[in-house]
Amino acid sequence: MKVCGSKGKSMIRRILDVLHGTDAIGRRRSFCGDELASLIGSEGGPQAVAGAVRNFRNLVKRAMLKETNITIDPNIDVIINDRLHGYRFSDKIVVVDGQELSVKTRGNCKIENLPNWILAELKKSGRIRRQQIAERTGHSDSTIRRNLLKLQKEGQIMFEGSPRNGYWQLV
Numbered sequence: 001m002k003v004c005g006s007k008g009k010s011m012i013r014r015i016l017d018v019l020h021g022t023d024a025i026g027r028r029r030s031f032c033g034d035e036l037a038s039l040i041g042s043e044g045g046p047q048a049v050a051g052a053v054r055n056f057r058n059l060v061k062r063a064m065l066k067e068t069n070i071t072i073d074p075n076i077d078v079i080i081n082d083r084l085h086g087y088r089f090s091d092k093i094v095v096v097d098g099q100e101l102s103v104k105t106r107g108n109c110k111i112e113n114l115p116n117w118i119l120a121e122l123k124k125s126g127r128i129r130r131q132q133i134a135e136r137t138g139h140s141d142s143t144i145r146r147n148l149l150k151l152q153k154e155g156q157i158m159f160e161g162s163p164r165n166g167y168w169q170l171v
Helices: 011-019 033-040 045-068 114-125 130-137 141-153
Strands: 079-082 086-089 093-096 100-103 157-160 167-170
Touching (some): 011 045, 011 086, 033 045, 033 086, 114 130, 114 141, 114 157, 130 141
16 A cells, blocks of 8 residues: 655655665664754754654554554554664565555554455455455454354355365455
8 A cells, every 4th residue: 555655755755765775784774863854854853753754654544544444553553763773664564666655464453344354355356365364464363264254144255166275255
């Protein structure tokens, strides 16, 4: 899911471009507010950086809820700022080709309504496997099975194929 526009235009985009990548030993880049403000050329200093990051966290939180029905804690699922390491991407953030930011849906992320999420995914992709649901939602196998069986009993979805290689699809 794209959550930020083209390179270099907004302050948050410049912040994200600086945070993108890893250091020499493979750790995520991190910078204190003063360093980050200097690197992006912000005249507002660390306060402007903090405001841009806060607004971005809220944007991601709203987008995740609207598009995927996933609730996240923006302080630990997007950009982290601790006094020891400074600002850095959470491990749940993936930057694709330096152009688009997407958020992994695991850990503290939680699907609010799993049956609706499953139906929405099936409308988008046409079919899904139980393992894919687990990877994308972080729910346990038993929770996923229970919700799939409920949807099947309601006549909304059906299982196609063998138990080992089959998939779920809309009826």
